[in-house]
Amino acid sequence: MITYDKIIIIGGGLVGLSAGCYLQLNGYETEIFEMHSVPGGLCTSWSRKDFTFDGCIHFLFGSNAPNQFFDMWQEIVDLKAMDIVDFDEYSHIVKGDESLSLYSDPAKLRDAMLAIAPEDKKVIGEFTQAIHDYCNIYVPIEIAHELIDMKVGMKLLPKIKPFMKFNKMWNISIEEFVNRFTNPFLRATLADSFEGGYMSLISIITSLSMMSTKTAGFPIGGSLKFAQKIEESYLKLGGKINYKQEVKKILVEKDKAVGILLENGETHKGDLVISAADGHTTIFNMLDGKFVNKKIKNNYKDLTLFRSIVQVSLGINRTFNDQHHKYSLFLDKPIVIEENNTIKRLEVLIYNFDPTLAPAGKTSVAAAIEAHNDEFWTNLRNTDRDKYRAEKDRISKEVIDRLDAFLGDIKSKVEVVDVATPATYIRYTNVWKGRYMGFALTPKGLTLRIKKTLPGLKNFYMIGQWIQVGGGLPTGLMSGRNVTQIICKNDKREFKTS
Numbered sequence: 102m103i104t105y106d107k108i109i110i111i112g113g114g115l116v117g118l119s120a121g122c123y124l125q126l127n128g129y130e131t132e133i134f135e136m137h138s139v140p141g142g143l144c145t146s147w148s149r150k151d152f153t154f155d156g157c158i159h160f161l162f163g164s165n166a167p168n169q170f171f172d173m174w175q176e177i178v179d180l181k182a183m184d185i186v187d188f189d190e191y192s193h194i195v196k197g198d199e200s201l202s203l204y205s206d207p208a209k210l211r212d213a214m215l216a217i218a219p220e221d222k223k224v225i226g227e228f229t230q231a232i233h234d235y236c237n238i239y240v241p242i243e244i245a246h247e248l249i250d251m252k253v254g255m256k257l258l259p260k261i262k263p264f265m266k267f268n269k270m271w272n273i274s275i276e277e278f279v280n281r282f283t284n285p286f287l288r289a290t291l292a293d294s295f296e297g298g299y300m301s302l303i304s305i306i307t308s309l310s311m312m313s314t315k316t317a318g319f320p321i322g323g324s325l326k327f328a329q330k331i332e333e334s335y336l337k338l339g340g341k342i343n344y345k346q347e348v349k350k351i352l353v354e355k356d357k358a359v360g361i362l363l364e365n366g367e368t369h370k371g372d373l374v375i376s377a378a379d380g381h382t383t384i385f386n387m388l389d390g391k392f393v394n395k396k397i398k399n400n401y402k403d404l405t406l407f408r409s410i411v412q413v414s415l416g417i418n419r420t421f422n423d424q425h426h427k428y429s430l431f432l433d434k435p436i437v438i439e440e441n442n443t444i445k446r447l448e449v450l451i452y453n454f455d456p457t458l459a460p461a462g463k464t465s466v467a468a469a470i471e472a473h474n475d476e477f478w479t480n481l482r483n484t485d486r487d488k489y490r491a492e493k494d495r496i497s498k499e500v501i502d503r504l505d506a507f508l509g510d511i512k513s514k515v516e517v518v519d520v521a522t523p524a525t526y527i528r529y530t531n532v533w534k535g536r537y538m539g540f541a542l543t544p545k546g547l548t549l550r551i552k553k554t555l556p557g558l559k560n561f562y563m564i565g566q567w568i569q570v571g572g573g574l575p576t577g578l579m580s581g582r583n584v585t586q587i588i589c590k591n592d593k594r595e596f597k598t599s
């Protein structure tokens with residue numbers, strides 16, 4: 102039997118906190134070391150003057166019942182006690198004179214798409230029917246895949262049969278699917294508006310079906326407040342969290358992880374080390390790349406990553422009551438960033454749905470720009486801070502200009518401007534290349550099962566978005582829960598959730 106008296110967790114992002122909660126619930130003593138001064142990692146918001154700018158949640162899977170993720174969240178945070186906003190639309194696409202609301206209700210979405218593209222009746226029907234059919238489908242998330250043996254697998258089989266029927270949707274990318282449409286507007290706008298054409302079609306089917314069942318909402322107060330709720334649970338369960346404590350190395354003796362060395366020179370010992378920090382840093386810096394195999398190296402070399410973004414956040418002295426909450430806005434006049442990257446689309450979030458993020462009569466607005474060259478931003482910030490600031494300033498002015506032309510009455514009402522680049526995400530969270538969801542949910546990525554252990558290293562686990570292809574908060578929660586299940590099994594303890 103293995104007994105772990107003390108478990109060290111690196112990283113106080115959503116996943117480190119979730120793992121901490123489940124481990125504490127199961128009687129383990131845990132201590133988190135987090136380099137930033139606040140919890141949440143990428144799940145964050147920040148204040149500028151009277152405004153709060155949100156940097157994460159667009160929709161939280163499992164925000165409401167009935168939903169498998171809801172049941173899981175409920176084990177560590179009381180979502181029922183939180184105010185959640187649900188959206189009728191995924192977003193509203195605008196390109197020139199044409200527009201389309203991507204309604205979360207599949208029947209409404211079908212009618213809206215048919216009104217634009219009657220010639221694509223068959224594909225539209227297939228798409229919206231899949232969203233309808235996917236609602237409340239059972240996915241085996243409650244048990245770590247490492248613990249699914251033949252016996253458990255046979256038991257799960259009848260339950261997962263309906264899910265298996267969607268295999269056609271896993272194996273095709275959004276871009277490939279969108280190419281089946283003949284309508285020029287749908288062909289030109291859908292792939293970009295749905296998170297990126299390289300993703301598996303099932304990713305967007307999942308998002309829309311969850312939104313349609315009102316189980317993918319936004320927690321009022323924003324992402325940091327949400328993370329703080331989980332921190333609160335962790336502390337109540339007796340967990341300990343140390344902020345501004347950057348881990349430099351994982352200490353290894355005789356191929357066993359035995360503790361950590363901090364940047365400030367302190368060492369902390371533990372019977373088990375769990376890294377919930379960025380995967381690349383963990384493997385190649387904290388462990389000096391000593392515990393890898395070809396597969397791990399290839400993952401970090403070949404797998405498609407989620408994009409990174411430049412986010413322009415604006416505090417605006419006006420309301421937007423008559424506007425959609427989210428636009429996929431195709432620009433007549435593109436914006437050039439990173440010297441030669443031409444941006445033709447802005448994703449604009451108008452936080453008119455959360456009054457806590459701005460004073461009365463004012464609104465927080467965020468425009469996300471797809472970035473392609475994270476090195477450009479880190480190099481610029483490291484080598485020429487003035488030029489870096491000037492570039493952020495120029496981009497924000499261009500964004501304000503485009504929003505003014507589109508929404509009207511913006512320019513003179515902007516009170517606060519804040520620009521986050523891939524370098525910002527790296528600075529605050531260490532996230533590799535500023536890619537905020539890790540490995541992308543491509544058709545290939547979807548079939549990957551990344552191990553939580555490293556070859557040749559005992560008493561060590563990795564969890565979080567670099568282990569769970571597709572990243573995101575609910576799968577992060579699952580990863581913290583799953584590692585606890587594995588530890589309990591090794592320790593011959595019954596896994597508890599309360």
Ligand SMILES: Cc1cc2nc3c(=O)[nH]c(=O)nc-3n(C[C@H](O)[C@H](O)[C@H](O)COP(=O)(O)OP(=O)(O)OC[C@H]3O[C@@H](n4cnc5c(N)ncnc54)[C@H](O)[C@@H]3O)c2cc1C
Binds near residue numbers: 136538574
């Ligand atoms: C713009 C944006 C939009 C998003 N939208 C959504 C959404 O709508 N829905 C959704 O579910 N998800 C969304 N996500 C993704 C989600 O935020 C992430 O996938 C998730 O938060 C990852 O959690 P994590 O704990 O694995 O990683 P992280 O949040 O990266 O946490 C890692 C933690 O480790 C710390 N750390 C790193 N290195 C060290 C070190 N050496 N020593 C100590 N601490 C260290 C970091 O500071 C950080 O706190 C979005 C993210 C962004 C940025």
